Amino acid sequence: MEESQAPVMAEGGGEDKKMKVLVAVEETEGSLYALSWALDNLFTSASDVPDKTESLGRLVLIHAQQPLQHFMHPVGPCMTDPHHPVYATSSVIDSVRRAQEQNSRNLLERATQVCRSKLVEAEMVIVDGDPKEMICQFAEQMQADLLVVGSRGLSKIRRAILGSVSDYCAHHATCPVLIVKPPKGNHP
Amino acid sequence: MAAKAEDASTAEAVGKAVMVVGIDDSEHSFYALQWTLLHFFSPAVRPSGSYKLVIVTAKPTPTSVISVASPGATDVLPFVESDLRKISSQVIEKAKDICAAHSVLDVEYEVVEGDARNVLCEVVDKHHAEMLVVGSHGYGAIKRAVLGSVSDYCAHHAHCTVMIVKKPKPKH
Numbered sequence: 050m051e052e053s054q055a056p057v058m059a060e061g062g063g064e065d066k067k068m069k070v071l072v073a074v075e076e077t078e079g080s081l082y083a084l085s086w087a088l089d090n091l092f093t094s095a096s097d098v099p100d101k102t103e104s105l106g107r108l109v110l111i112h113a114q115q116p117l118q119h120f121m122h123p124v125g126p127c128m129t130d131p132h133h134p135v136y137a138t139s140s141v142i143d144s145v146r147r148a149q150e151q152n153s154r155n156l157l158e159r160a161t162q163v164c165r166s167k168l169v170e171a172e173m174v175i176v177d178g179d180p181k182e183m184i185c186q187f188a189e190q191m192q193a194d195l196l197v198v199g200s201r202g203l204s205k206i207r208r209a210i211l212g213s214v215s216d217y218c219a220h221h222a223t224c225p226v227l228i229v230k231p232p233k234g235n236h237p
Numbered sequence: 238m239a240a241k242a243e244d245a246s247t248a249e250a251v252g253k254a255v256m257v258v259g260i261d262d263s264e265h266s267f268y269a270l271q272w273t274l275l276h277f278f279s280p281a282v283r284p285s286g287s288y289k290l291v292i293v294t295a296k297p298t299p300t301s302v303i304s305v306a307s308p309g310a311t312d313v314l315p316f317v318e319s320d321l322r323k324i325s326s327q328v329i330e331k332a333k334d335i336c337a338a339h340s341v342l343d344v345e346y347e348v349v350e351g352d353a354r355n356v357l358c359e360v361v362d363k364h365h366a367e368m369l370v371v372g373s374h375g376y377g378a379i380k381r382a383v384l385g386s387v388s389d390y391c392a393h394h395a396h397c398t399v400m401i402v403k404k405p406k407p408k409h
Binding site (some may be wrong): 194215222224 | 269276368389392395398399400405
């Protein structure tokens with residue numbers, strides 16, 4: 050059985066051990082901790098090369114933005130017709146979108162700094178859509194060797210929503226999934 | 238002097254982070270083990286080999302496998318027990334072969350009796366492991382319906398990072 054499995058696993062020689070690692074970055078402490086855990090444990094090498102990524106693989110950070118709701122529920126007198134929700138004006142959409150993009154940029158900026166402090170260059174990707182689906186899709190597209198997600202890094206309210214990103218990925222990603230828990234004693 | 242040398246070696250052992258790999262007799266878990274060795278223990282990636290590897294397999298209790306209480310059940314128990322023991326030792330033997338094939342020598346092997354979910358989490362706690370690796374669908378056909386959730390359980394309850402390695406589905 051090992052003979053038949055070996056060609057699948059070890060294509061080529063020693064250099065093919067480089068990993069393409071996709072790290073899901075969210076606005077949570079748990080997620081940034083997952084990133085630094087991944088950097089510490091997946092991208093270490095004996096020698097201190099200026100850019101460790103070169104020798105050790107490719108690190109991609111992915112941040113998924115929730116799609117904007119383009120309509121708002123009417124709360125005023127226009128509730129007469131529930132089938133025609135009030136659409137937000139384009140200026141409102143724009144400012145919400147800009148705020149969201151600013152948020153994402155800040156987040157990725159922080160993530161880049163974490164990477165740089167560990168001497169690892171990372172690529173950034175921002176995708177729109179449902180985080181869990183987009184992350185798994187992207188992992189498949191880029192043929193990631195490993196998908197890293199944080200877990201339980203949030204308050205109880207959002208845990209129900211985002212705790213399921215790691216769950217979803219664990220079930221649906223086609224590649225190995227690494228779920229990083231925050232260290233004990235950390236407040237979400 | 239001997240005591241000091243021992244202390245030094247224990248200190249060295251303590252300095253290494255522990256990685257626990259849970260396996261059973263399924264292809265998926267051997268794939269997970271090989272994948273882990275390939276990416277975390279190959280000389281190219283880790284010249285100093287900074288993880289200590291603990292490979293553990295859970296041996297179910299015979300009573301948990303026989304669920305029907307029938308008059309002949311007690312007679313069957315010893316056979317079931319020896320079967321289970323044989324399977325577990327075969328699993329460990331195969332794991333040893335795989336590790337040897339990847340030139341990974343600093344490995345501890347454990348067979349622990351009990352339910353896989355609890356066994357893996359306990360072993361993690363016992364060794365203060367940094368990481369737990371499990372395959373997906375890592376349990377035999379009998380319990381797969383119930384324990385496809387071994388990886389789930391560990392992902393939620395283990396006190397460390399959990400890596401779930403899946404065997405890639407063949408593309409049609």
